[in-house]
Amino acid sequence: MSDFAGLERELTIAIAEAPDEAALETVRVSALGKKGRISELLKSLGSMTPEERRQNGPLINGLRDEVQAAINARKQALAGAALEARLAAERLDLTLPMRESAIARGRVHPISQVVDELTAIFADMGFSVAEGPDIETDWLNFTALNFPPGHPARDMHDTFFFPPDAKGERKVLRTHTSPVQIRTMQAQKPPIRVITPGRTYRCDSDQTHTPMFHQVEGLVIDRTSHLGHLKWILEEFCKAFFEVPSVKMRFRPSFFPFTEPSAEVDIQCSRKGGEIRFGEGEDWLEILGCGMVHPNVLKNCGLDPDEFQGFAWGMGIDRIAMLKYGMDDLRQFFEADVRWLTHYGFRPLDFPTLAGGLSS
Numbered sequence: 001m002s003d004f005a006g007l008e009r010e011l012t013i014a015i016a017e018a019p020d021e022a023a024l025e026t027v028r029v030s031a032l033g034k035k036g037r038i039s040e041l042l043k044s045l046g047s048m049t050p051e052e053r054r055q056n057g058p059l060i061n062g063l064r065d066e067v068q069a070a071i072n073a074r075k076q077a078l079a080g081a082a083l084e085a086r087l088a089a090e091r092l093d094l095t096l097p098m099r100e101s102a103i104a105r106g107r108v109h110p111i112s113q114v115v116d117e118l119t120a121i122f123a124d125m126g127f128s129v130a131e132g133p134d135i136e137t138d139w140l141n142f143t144a145l146n147f148p149p150g151h152p153a154r155d156m157h158d159t160f161f162f163p164p165d166a167k168g169e170r171k172v173l174r175t176h177t178s179p180v181q182i183r184t185m186q187a188q189k190p191p192i193r194v195i196t197p198g199r200t201y202r203c204d205s206d207q208t209h210t211p212m213f214h215q216v217e218g219l220v221i222d223r224t225s226h227l228g229h230l231k232w233i234l235e236e237f238c239k240a241f242f243e244v245p246s247v248k249m250r251f252r253p254s255f256f257p258f259t260e261p262s263a264e265v266d267i268q269c270s271r272k273g274g275e276i277r278f279g280e281g282e283d284w285l286e287i288l289g290c291g292m293v294h295p296n297v298l299k300n301c302g303l304d305p306d307e308f309q310g311f312a313w314g315m316g317i318d319r320i321a322m323l324k325y326g327m328d329d330l331r332q333f334f335e336a337d338v339r340w341l342t343h344y345g346f347r348p349l350d351f352p353t354l355a356g357g358l359s360s
C-alpha cells in the first residue's frame with residue numbers, strides 16, 4: 001500500500017512554502033494535474049481488486065480533497081498578500097501639490113491672441129481674411145504699389161533682399177502686408193473687404209522694432225467707400241479691441257506711395273518710466289498708416305480708377321498688443337522665454353469672441 005500520509009505531508013509542506021501563485025500552480029499540477037501524482041493514484045483504482053478499491057478509494061479521494069482545499073486556502077492567502085503589497089506600493093500622497101496637465105500649462109502667445117481678437121472684430125464688420133507669402137517679388141512689394149524704381153521710399157523700408165536670380169530679379173522678405181492688396185485685387189472683383197494679418201520683415205532692431213514683426217492690412221474697394229468710412233472702421237475697431245467706450249485717436253497727414261491722401265494714426269497713451277500704458281497720459285503711439293488707394297495701384301491691378309475707389313490701412317499688431325497688455329519691450333515677444341509666456345500668454349481654450357469677451 002502506498003504511503004498516503006507521507007505524500008500528504010510532502011504536498012502540505014510544498015503548498016505552505018510556495019512563495020507565489022506561480023509556484024503554487026506548479027505544485028497543483030504535480031499533484032492534481034492530468035499526470036499528477038494524486039491523479040495517477042485515482043487512475044490506479046481501476047486496476048485494483050474490489051477489496052483494495054474499497055479500502056484505498058476513500059483514502060485517495062480524501063487525500064485529493066485535502067490537497068485541493070490546502071491549495072485553495074494558500075491561493076487565497078497569496079492573492080491577499082499580493083493585493084496588500086500592491087496597495088502599499090501604489091499609495092498616493094494626497095498632500096503633494098497638483099501637477100498641471102500639458103493643456104493647462106501651455107499658453108497662447110499674445111500675438112496669436114491679438115490676431116484672433118482682431119480677426120473676430122473685423123469678421124463682425126464683414127471682412128474676410130486674405131493671405132500672401134512672406135517672400136515676395138520686388139514688383140508686388142514695391143512696384144505695383146506705386147513705388148517707382150529707384151524711388152527713395154524703397155530705402156525707407158530697410159529691406160531684406162535675396163540674391164538676384166538668373167534674370168537679375170531680387171525677391172524680398174515682404175516689408176509690409178500691402179502686397180496682399182495687389183494679390184487680392186488681381187484675384188477677385190470688387191466689392192472687396194479683406195484683412196491680412198501676417199509677418200513682415202525689416203532690417204531694424206530696438207525696444208519698439210524687431211527684424212520680424214506683424215502687421216494687419218485692411219482693404220476696402222467698391223464704388224463709393226470714402227475716408228469717412230475708413231475713420232469709422234478704425235475707431236470702432238479700436239474701441240472693440242481695447243474694450244473701452246471711447247478712444248483718443250489722432251489722424252496726421254502723411255505720405256505713402258500707394259495711397260492719396262494718406263494719414264498716420266496715433267493712439268493716446270502714457271510712457272512714464274519706460275512703460276507704455278493705454279487710456280491715460282498725453283503721449284501718442286503710432287499704430288497704423290492708411291489712406292485712399294492710389295489710382296495707379298488700381299490701374300496696376302486692372303481696375304478702372306474712374307469706376308472703383310476704396311481705402312486701405314496697415315496696422316502694427318505688435319504695437320497694439322503692447323498697448324493693450326502693458327508689455328514694454330517688443331524684443332521679448334520673440335525670445336521664447338517660458339517665464340514671460342506664462343505671465344503674458346493666454347489660456348488655450350479661452351478663444352476670443354465678441355459675444356463671449358475678447359480677452360477674458
Ligand code: DAH
Binds near residue numbers: 258262290314
Ligand atoms: N505698408 C505701410 C507700412 O508698412 C503701412 C500702410 C500705410 C498700409 C498706408 C496701408 C496704407 O495699406 O494705406 O508702413
